[in-house]
Each structure stands twice: as structure tokens, then as C-alpha cells.
Amino acid sequence: MRLVIQRVTEATVSVDGKIVGRCGPGLMILVGVGQGDQAEHAEWLAKKCAELRIFDDGDGKMNQSILDIGGSALAISQFTLLGDCRKGRRPGFTDAADPAIANELYQHFVHRLVGQGVPTETGIFAADMKVTLTNDGPVTFILERG
Known part of the structure; x- marks a missing residue:
């Protein structure tokens, strides 16, 4: 699994012109599921997202987690996180998991993130989504497990 996490003041996702999910302040997390990814990868990444200290404390240092704030x-x-752009001019997606497996692991990740105490909303799997966000910092990290 590969995640791109961004510290945001706010973020929304829309499908067909209607907002279907939002957050803020907190994290906007893009989730890519790859071949061979397992439930334990989703669990590890959910715990990591919940506990990662990337929010400022009173002294302006990244010392607080999303739980702390x-x-x-x-x-x-976002299956395109698994796109391979090393050859040619068109990305290859053979590293991405089959959609049924990807959705199951994506939902498992979300469930575990909520279980860690992080209120979490989502987009709609495989839909054409429009995402807006205000990156705070900007602060962006890539997390991988698998």
C-alpha cells in the first residue's frame, strides 16, 4: 500500500457535483492498494496515520498527532499511486491490485483509522471524484508498507 498524506485545514471530495466527504483540520489521505497488499499493511498504515506527529505544538514544532489535535x-x-512511469510516456498499472481486492483493503484501512479514534470520511470507490484541499504548511508525506 502507498499513501500520500497531506496536512490540511480543510478538504472535500465531490461526485457528480455533490460533496460526498469532507474533513478539516486534519489529514487528506490518498490510498493506493498494490498487488500483494494484505490487511496487516492497512492496519499498520492506519495506526501510523493516527499517531504520526506532523501537527504543530505550542512551540511551532511538529509534535502532535491528528489524535492530539x-x-x-x-x-x-487512488489506484494511480501505483502507476509506473519509468518506461515510455503512458503509465502502467500492473502493480495496482484488482479493484475488488483494492476496495476491500481500502475499506479495511478506513475502518481501522476510525478504530484508532480518527473521524474519517471517504469518497466513492472507483468514481470520478473532484478533490479540493487547502494544504497546511504545505506538509505532505508518502507512507508505504508492503
Whole structure:
């Protein structure tokens, strides 16, 4: 699994012009599921997202987690995170998991993130989504497990 996490003041996801998920302040998380990914990878990454200290404390240092600030998350499935752009001019997606497996692991990740105490909203798996966000910092990290 590969995640791109962004510290945001707010984020929304829309499908067909209607907002279906939002968060803020907190994390906007793009979730890519790859071949061979397992439930334990989703669990490890959910715990990591909940506990990662990337929010400022009173001294302006990244020393607080999303749990510490009482933030929320928006998790969006994004198979293009597994795109391979090393050859040619068109990305290859053979490293991405089959959609049924990807959705199951994406939902498992979201469930575990909520279980860690992070209020989390989502987009709609495999839909054409429009995502807007205000990156705070900007602060962006890539997390991988698998």
C-alpha cells in the first residue's frame, strides 16, 4: 500500500457535483492498494496515520498527532499511486491490485483509522471524484508498507 498524506485545514471530495466527504483540520489521505497488499499493511498504515506527529505544538514544532489535535481525515482511493512511469510516456498499472481486492483493503484501512479514534470520511470507490484541499504548511508525506 502507498499513501500520500497531506496536512490540511480543510478538504472535500465531490461526485457528480455533490460533496460526498469532507474533513478539516486534519489529514487528506490518498490510498493506493498494490498487488500483494494484505490487511496487516492497512492496519499498520492506519495506526501510523493516527499517531504520526506532523501537527504543530505550542512551540511551532511538529509534535502532535491528528489524535492530539482532535482532527479528522478524508481518505480517497487512488489506484494511480501505483502507476509506473519509468518506461515510455503512458503509465502502467500492473502493480495496482484488482479493484475488488483494492476496495476491500481500502475499506479495511478506513475502518481501522476510525478504530484508532480518527473521524474519517471517504469518497466513492472507483468514481470520478473532484478533490479540493487547502494544504497546511504545505506538509505532505508518502507512507508505504508492503
